[in-house]
Amino acid sequence: MRILRWLPGRLFSAVIVLLGASLLxxxxxxxxxxxxxxxxxxxxxxxxxxxxxxxxxxxxxxLPEQYVLWLRNALEGDFGLSxxxxxxxxxxxxxxxxxxxxxxxxxxxxTIAIGVPLGVYAGCHVADGxxxxxxxxxxxIGISLPEFVVxxxxxxxxSHFDFGLTVGTFVxxxxxxxxxxxxxxxxxxxxxxxxxxxxxxxTRNAVIDVLxxxxxxxxxxxxxxxxxxxxxxVLRNALIPVLTLTAIIMAYLLGGxxxxxxxxxxxxxGSYLVLALGRRDYPVIQAVVLLTTAIFVLMSLLVDILTxxxxxxxxxxxxxxxx
Amino acid sequence: MRIQLxxxxxxVLAFLLSNIVPATIPRAAAEEAAPGFQAVADxxxxxxxxxxxxxxxxxxxxxxxxxxxxxxxxxxxLMGLSYETLVKVDEKFGFVPGLAKSWKIVSxxxxxxDLREDAVFSNGRPMTAEDVKGSIEMLQESxxxxxxxxxxxxxVDITGPHQVTIRLSAPYTALLGALANTPAAILPVKxxxxxxxxxxxxxxxxxxxxxxxxxxxxSWTFTKNxxxxxxxxxxxxxxxxxxxxxxxxxxxxxxxxxxHYAFFNNADALDLLAGSPQARVVKQQNTDFYYLIxxxxxxxxxxxxxxxxxxxxxxxxxAQLSDLALAGLGLTTGVTPVTLPGACDPAKLPSATLSDAxxxxxxxxxxxxxxxxxxxxxxxxxxxxxxxQIIQQQLQRFGxxxxxxxxxxxxxxxxxxxSDQPATADIGISWYAGYGDAxxxxxxxxxxxxxxxxxxxTGSPELNALVVKASQEPQGASRDQVxxxxxxxxxxGAEQIPLMTxxxxxxxRTDKVSPTINxxxxxxxxxxxxxxxxxxxxx
Numbered sequence: 001m002r003i004l005r006w007l008p009g010r011l012f013s014a015v016i017v018l019l020g021a022s023l024l025x026x027x028x029x030x031x032x033x034x035x036x037x038x039x040x041x042x043x044x045x046x047x048x049x050x051x052x053x054x055x056x057x058x059x060x061x062x063l064p065e066q067y068v069l070w071l072r073n074a075l076e077g078d079f080g081l082s083x084x085x086x087x088x089x090x091x092x093x094x095x096x097x098x099x100x101x102x103x104x105x106x107x108x109x110x111t112i113a114i115g116v117p118l119g120v121y122a123g124c125h126v127a128d129g130x131x132x133x134x135x136x137x138x139x140x141i142g143i144s145l146p147e148f149v150v151x152x153x154x155x156x157x158x159s160h161f162d163f164g165l166t167v168g169t170f171v172x173x174x175x176x177x178x179x180x181x182x183x184x185x186x187x188x189x190x191x192x193x194x195x196x197x198x199x200x201x202x203t204r205n206a207v208i209d210v211l212x213x214x215x216x217x218x219x220x221x222x223x224x225x226x227x228x229x230x231x232x233x234v235l236r237n238a239l240i241p242v243l244t245l246t247a248i249i250m251a252y253l254l255g256g257x258x259x260x261x262x263x264x265x266x267x268x269x270g271s272y273l274v275l276a277l278g279r280r281d282y283p284v285i286q287a288v289v290l291l292t293t294a295i296f297v298l299m300s301l302l303v304d305i306l307t308x309x310x311x312x313x314x315x316x317x318x319x320x321x322x323x
Numbered sequence: 324m325r326i327q328l329x330x331x332x333x334x335v336l337a338f339l340l341s342n343i344v345p346a347t348i349p350r351a352a353a354e355e356a357a358p359g360f361q362a363v364a365d366x367x368x369x370x371x372x373x374x375x376x377x378x379x380x381x382x383x384x385x386x387x388x389x390x391x392x393x394x395x396x397x398x399x400x401l402m403g404l405s406y407e408t409l410v411k412v413d414e415k416f417g418f419v420p421g422l423a424k425s426w427k428i429v430s431x432x433x434x435x436x437d438l439r440e441d442a443v444f445s446n447g448r449p450m451t452a453e454d455v456k457g458s459i460e461m462l463q464e465s466x467x468x469x470x471x472x473x474x475x476x477x478x479v480d481i482t483g484p485h486q487v488t489i490r491l492s493a494p495y496t497a498l499l500g501a502l503a504n505t506p507a508a509i510l511p512v513k514x515x516x517x518x519x520x521x522x523x524x525x526x527x528x529x530x531x532x533x534x535x536x537x538x539x540x541x542s543w544t545f546t547k548n549x550x551x552x553x554x555x556x557x558x559x560x561x562x563x564x565x566x567x568x569x570x571x572x573x574x575x576x577x578x579x580x581x582x583h584y585a586f587f588n589n590a591d592a593l594d595l596l597a598g599s600p601q602a603r604v605v606k607q608q609n610t611d612f613y614y615l616i617x618x619x620x621x622x623x624x625x626x627x628x629x630x631x632x633x634x635x636x637x638x639x640x641x642a643q644l645s646d647l648a649l650a651g652l653g654l655t656t657g658v659t660p661v662t663l664p665g666a667c668d669p670a671k672l673p674s675a676t677l678s679d680a681x682x683x684x685x686x687x688x689x690x691x692x693x694x695x696x697x698x699x700x701x702x703x704x705x706x707x708x709x710x711x712q713i714i715q716q717q718l719q720r721f722g723x724x725x726x727x728x729x730x731x732x733x734x735x736x737x738x739x740x741x742s743d744q745p746a747t748a749d750i751g752i753s754w755y756a757g758y759g760d761a762x763x764x765x766x767x768x769x770x771x772x773x774x775x776x777x778x779x780x781t782g783s784p785e786l787n788a789l790v791v792k793a794s795q796e797p798q799g800a801s802r803d804q805v806x807x808x809x810x811x812x813x814x815x816g817a818e819q820i821p822l823m824t825x826x827x828x829x830x831x832r833t834d835k836v837s838p839t840i841n842x843x844x845x846x847x848x849x850x851x852x853x854x855x856x857x858x859x860x861x862x
């Protein structure tokens with residue numbers, strides 16, 4: 001198992017990345033102008049009242065002291081109390097993460113279900129200039145359109161016309177799973193659009209690359225049907241770059257739902273982070289950004305592992321010459 | 324027959340445009356449903372049902388659910404469902420009975436309140452005179468900014484089984500106005516002092532509703548308070564409140580019927596809902612007003628010179644600001660909110676009478692030609708940034724170049740408030756709640772009382788004295804005269820210059836709810852007449 005040779009090193013570097021990220025996240029949060037006391041007490045409050053509030057949350061301590069304390073508690077799974085709600089951040093995240101995770105999973109399903117067939121179709125019809133151009137244009141538009149634009153248009157159209165889906169109500173999947181899935185359908189689609197486009201493009205390119213390889217010509221010479229060739233020869237070999245992209249997309253969907261969640265009023269991690277930033281709710285900002293970073297790091301690690309399993313040559317390269 | 328793609332696209336586009344854009348865009352109904360009201364509930368409709376309300380932001384829980392420290396209009400609205408005050412304001416800003424069934428002003432320094440005998444807290448305990456006395460005293464002891472508005476209360480005495488007497492150390496005409504807002508709510512003092520109720524976490528008031536569920540920044544559920552003496556007359560059983568920060572989402576919720584009643588800061592909501600046949604949109608004029616900070620504390624800034632500040636003040640065309648940034652809904656105002664009785668006439672302010680030549684001369688005399696000023700505003704609402712851009716163009720005519728910086732709320736507060744170090748920015752845009760008495764908001768121009776202005780406002784003993792005098796004069800012509808003098812002094816000093824009122828927009832579904840909405844509001848309470856609301860679909 002060559003993978004076991006390089007995996008500990010990758011895990012160690014992941015931990016170093018997370019530690020560095022935690023320091024950056026802490027420093028970035030505290031360097032924002034204004035603080036929590038400003039927001040919660042409002043402009044009409046006295047400086048005395050603000051000082052008192054800062055002291056009550058321990059913000060009067062030195063920044064290194066605060067960082068060490070926070071990191072120590074975070075390692076034990078304690079991210080402190082949300083300044084805004086006075087509830088443990090861990091509990092707040094636990095209630096919001098499943099919503100974001102479900103939204104991301106739905107986005108992922110849509111991405112794979114639409115993006116991969118679209119890419120295969122485009123790759124197999126690359127000789128057809130009009131179809132090839134059309135798929136390129138569509139995927140470019142899909143990647144280029146900002147989520148807030150697509151989201152706003154969707155919210156407007158679905159609220160103005162009766163298409164059978166409402167955008168003004170979020171139903172918690174924990175209360176009604178079916179209705180929850182339906183209420184997340186449009187936000188998931190909006191999130192998935194750039195991912196579908198990127199996946200379609202990556203799949204198309206991978207398919208084109210595989211189609212010119214000799215074993216495809218051999219398969220055709222053997223008289224295998226086009227469907228069989230695509231399923232058994234093209235897709236399998238085109239999978240590696242798509243798999244890499246898919247993992248990155250999953251991390252993006254989990255951590256990047258900020259705009260979509262706000263536009264569709266989905267109470268997930270993204271909208272939670274926006275609220276926390278606007279209030280300088282430091283424990284929440286630090287915990288959510290650290291969690292998002294951890295997701296990216298873990299996804300990256302997962303891709304490395306999967307790629308190493310699928311194509312051992314990659315593992316050899318990662319382990320270094322002679323490994 | 325094959326339809327070509329461009330043709331099909333044109334047909335679809337034409338269909339969408341014809342359905343989305345109304346032929347003529349109607350403004351909110353200019354006519355009131357009744358004097359002082361934009362809408363009046365149909366009381367013939369049966370009571371019951373659940374009302375769905377969409378608001379833009381929640382209370383901030385770390386400040387607690389304690390009404391004494393509530394500083395935002397949404398907190399006042401939400402807490403106002405569960406708490407009541409001694410007096411209330413009516414649609415004409417007159418004071419009407421609340422928990423006090425009547426009151427007598429014995430002298431300018433003595434107010435006697437006779438309390439309702441049937442008021443009961445939501446835990447079932449009847450309200451007593453001790454609760455009233457204790458609530459006012461606890462507010463005075465708190466660090467709440469509303470304690471300042473309460474005025475010079477010397478004592479609160481129980482003078483009868485259901486009677487409380489408030490004595491002042493000096494006359495204070497705005498006392499009733501201060502007692503009418505949620506921070507002065509009557510609390511279950513006995514339980515609060517015994518520690519059996521934590522006011523920061525639990526709302527136990529005498530109001531018509533009890534909060535039965537709350538998820539911070541997401542939602543509230545209020546149910547009818549069965550102990551309320553008027554429970555049988557309350558029109559809606561349950562209120563589900565969704566906190567929806569995104570304005571477009573609230574618009575969508577009104578369009579598709581998810582929301583029955585929603586609030587909007589953006590005046591464009593009037594137009595954006597114009598094509599929705601079931602939605603009725605009304606403007607609610609507030610006593611709140613936008614103002615401009617002209618920082619006089621920075622000795623290196625041109626605004627250190629009063630002549631430059633007056634020139635900037637005079638160069639701003641408020642009507643144009645209102646037309647372009649607020650769809651014409653904002654009303655030019657002086658420091659006394661123009662919608663309140665006794666308010667001064669903004670057209671007669673010193674800055675309003677200066678010609679362009681006089682403005683240029685003021686700048687020239689101060690040596691302030693071709694100057695650059697920084698303007699900082701915040702991004703929570705769309706209007707301030709738009710106002711900033713229009714002011715930038717208006718001042719350009721007089722050789723004043725404005726550099727605009729838009730920041731978020733905490734950064735804005737850090738820039739202008741809370742410390743005695745001079746702010747670095749020259750100009751700021753913000754807004755004040757105007758409350759229910761013409762003299763209340765003017766306290767924020769008294770540098771001895773409003774210490775939070777220390778970063779940008781120098782003030783003067785004369786101005787401070789005028790603010791105090793305005794709060795002491797009894798209602799009448801002499802008070803109106805003092806208020807006029809106060810407006811002129813604020814305008815001339817030009818350190819915080821009032822611009823125009825900050826109206827709100829309320830939309831509701833006519834097929835879902837029949838609400839009562841007052842035309843003018845002083846405390847941002849969007850649900851002031853909630854007990855009158857009726858659901859149109861209730862059988």
